[in-house]
Amino acid sequence: MTTSDFLVFYACVLLVILACRCIPLLALKGRELSPRVSDALGLIPPAAFAALVANDLFDPSKAFSWEPLVAAVAVLLVARRTGSLIWCALTGMGSYALLTLVL
Amino acid sequence: MSVRTGVAPVLSAALPVMLGYVTIGIPCGVMEAEVGLSPLMAFLLSASFYSGAGQFMMSSLALVGTPVLSMVASVSLVSTRQLLYSAALSPYLAGASRPLAALFAATVTDESFGVNLERFSADDSWNATKATAVNLMSMFSWALANALGAIVGPALAIPTAIMSFAMTSIFICLLACREWARRTVVCAVASALGVIVLKALGLGSIAVLLGALVGVVAGILLGPRSREGAGHDHE
Numbered sequence: 001m002t003t004s005d006f007l008v009f010y011a012c013v014l015l016v017i018l019a020c021r022c023i024p025l026l027a028l029k030g031r032e033l034s035p036r037v038s039d040a041l042g043l044i045p046p047a048a049f050a051a052l053v054a055n056d057l058f059d060p061s062k063a064f065s066w067e068p069l070v071a072a073v074a075v076l077l078v079a080r081r082t083g084s085l086i087w088c089a090l091t092g093m094g095s096y097a098l099l100t101l102v103l
Numbered sequence: 104m105s106v107r108t109g110v111a112p113v114l115s116a117a118l119p120v121m122l123g124y125v126t127i128g129i130p131c132g133v134m135e136a137e138v139g140l141s142p143l144m145a146f147l148l149s150a151s152f153y154s155g156a157g158q159f160m161m162s163s164l165a166l167v168g169t170p171v172l173s174m175v176a177s178v179s180l181v182s183t184r185q186l187l188y189s190a191a192l193s194p195y196l197a198g199a200s201r202p203l204a205a206l207f208a209a210t211v212t213d214e215s216f217g218v219n220l221e222r223f224s225a226d227d228s229w230n231a232t233k234a235t236a237v238n239l240m241s242m243f244s245w246a247l248a249n250a251l252g253a254i255v256g257p258a259l260a261i262p263t264a265i266m267s268f269a270m271t272s273i274f275i276c277l278l279a280c281r282e283w284a285r286r287t288v289v290c291a292v293a294s295a296l297g298v299i300v301l302k303a304l305g306l307g308s309i310a311v312l313l314g315a316l317v318g319v320v321a322g323i324l325l326g327p328r329s330r331e332g333a334g335h336d337h338e
Contacts, residue, residue: 001138001139001165001171005171008171008175009161009171009174009175009178010148012175012179013152013157013161013175013178013179013182014151014152016175016179016182017152017153017154017157017179017182017185018209020182020183020184020185020186020189021185021188021189021208021209021210021211022189022205022208022209023186023189024186024189024190024193025189025190025192025193025196025204025207025208026201026204026205026208027193028190028193028194029193029196029197029199029201029204030197030198031193033194035327038194039323039327040319040322040323041190041191041193041194042191043286043290043318043319043322043323044187044188044190044191044315044319045191045216045217045220045277045281046278046281046287046290046291046294046318046322047187047290047291047293047294047314047315047316047317047318047319047322048184048187048188048191048213048216048294048311048315049217049274049275049277049278049281049291050278050290050291050292050294050295050298050314050315050318051184051294051295051297051298051310051311051312051314051315051318052213052271052274052311053271053274053275053278053295054294054295054296054298054299054314055298055302055307055310055311055314056267056268056270056271056274057271058298058299058302059302060299060302060303061302068268068271071268071272072271072272072275075271075272075275075276075279076275076279078276079275079276079279079280080279080280083276083280084119084276085119085120085218085273085276085277086118086119086122088272088273088275088276089119089122089123089269089270089272089273089276091272092268092269092271092272092275093126093265093266093268093269093272096264096265096268097262097265100262100264100265101262101265
């Protein structure tokens, strides 16, 4: 990758990232939203987290692997019991490492 | 901002994200060094892009010689999910000044979105300043970890899949700790199925955005929240 290629890439992507991050918030901030819009916005978090989890756990282009699913179940149990992000992250890495490296 | 009412809650919210970013930021920096970025460039790139998925994708595409316009399109598409986060957070920033709101918005990531949303809905004292502090602390840990990875370079053999599972675990926790009303479950399942189908169709770069939209539409079609009783979702 040449320096000029990198600079073009950097400028274009930074512009898109900042636009995606800032425009909706600044445009909607302080406005009275209709109940329908508020209701739809309230559905974004569970939808987004489920999408991110599925994106991380499932890759149809690769052979099925049960290790991440088992590790995810372990994290799920810890999450429901403790609600702690740190314990979940440690459990996830530990169980996934155990399943892939040791077993 | 006193320690008890200001700094401590911010640290408590930011720490899990910061630790996760250190574990995944170092291998990201290692890949950036392979592309030719210096530690300073890795730091600046990470502090401005502040996108794990985007930066990993940048390095992997550059290493196989992808044309620059294809790289721009791919990384931009991956970043479009930020549109949803930005919209979802807007009600909580109603009272913030425009510069602070812009700084907050510019530093939102998947993880800080979840952490701040949880705090905004559960803690009446949580405000734009604290939320922005969480974002900035997380950002610096990410940028420093990337710079460290670029310094260490390819000499460090890190199992990236294991490290990145810290982030997956954070998403699972943020999802699992919500109240599981029928509508939330349908929304989450539809979203996950949407992502799997889209990835199977080769649309991986926009799978998260479109999958999440599928989930939101499924939730809307199931009917308004009031039918199940208000309050089970905090937002």
